[in-house]
Amino acid sequence: MSNPIPLRLRPSTKAIRTTASSGRAMVRAITFDAFGTLIDTGRDVLIRIARSVCDDQRPSLDAEALLATWDRHFFAAETAPFLTLAEITEDSLAKTFREYAIDASPAPYVDRLVTLWREAKAYAEVPRVLDTLDGVPRAVVSNADHEFLLDILQRNALRFDAVITSESAQTYKPRPRIFEAALESLRVRPEDVIHVGDSLVADVQGASRLGMRTVWVNRGDLHRGPADPAPDAEAHDLRELPAIIERLSQDR
Secondary structure, eight states: OOOOOOOOSSOOOOOOOBOTTTOOBSOSEEEEOSBTTTEEOOHHHHHHHHHHHHHHHOTTSOHHHHHHHHHHHHHTOOOSSOOOHHHHHHHHHHHHHHHTTOOSOSHHHHHHHHHHHHTOEEOTTHHHHHHHTTTSOEEEEESSOHHHHHHHHHHTTOOOSEEEEHHHHTSOTTSHHHHHHHHHHHTOOGGGEEEEESOIIIIIIHHHTTTOEEEEEOTTOOOOOTTSOOOSEEESSGGGHHHHHHHHHHTO
């Protein structure tokens, strides 16, 4: 396994924000998932690509059905030895094509998808919330290809002390190594960090197993079942995050 490659996008700071009422440190660091938490990629982009495939290759095929098959192959992908997200995306679309007997290369469609994803914007509240939390060391921990994510963060002027990706850590969330890479980069203990993400498995389960506190960002108002991993807090978007961090810090 290769070493993680954290990239500093803003000057490192040792400052820790304190609450006005208690003077306690809110947290020593915050880690964030990227897509679905900070960055809005949107399912509509995937639907656009699926419809393009159907229009080009099989007009009678339903785009939602093709996308469901693509999702199935994508999430069933083997990642040992490690594959980048781009490789998994193309391989899973190739398997989808074979399942539907589509004789075409998936590469042009994946290239188009990546181009659209690179134009993804941060959710509207994200810059202001990050400004509110300025002074607390923070990192991104994302299942993403490294240069791809750096480009999106820079396009959106989002600054972090470190960016840890599945490509740089050579593993995917919820496996512990990618979170450990962030902790090592920020030089903090798991119990002093809050991880914020939109996936109950990749984010909540992955981070909590290491002893990190977690905030589940539930933008779609999804139902969490009794067997699902339990976060320490839930937010509909990041506007709720400063108050949640304040509350969690007082619980310590």
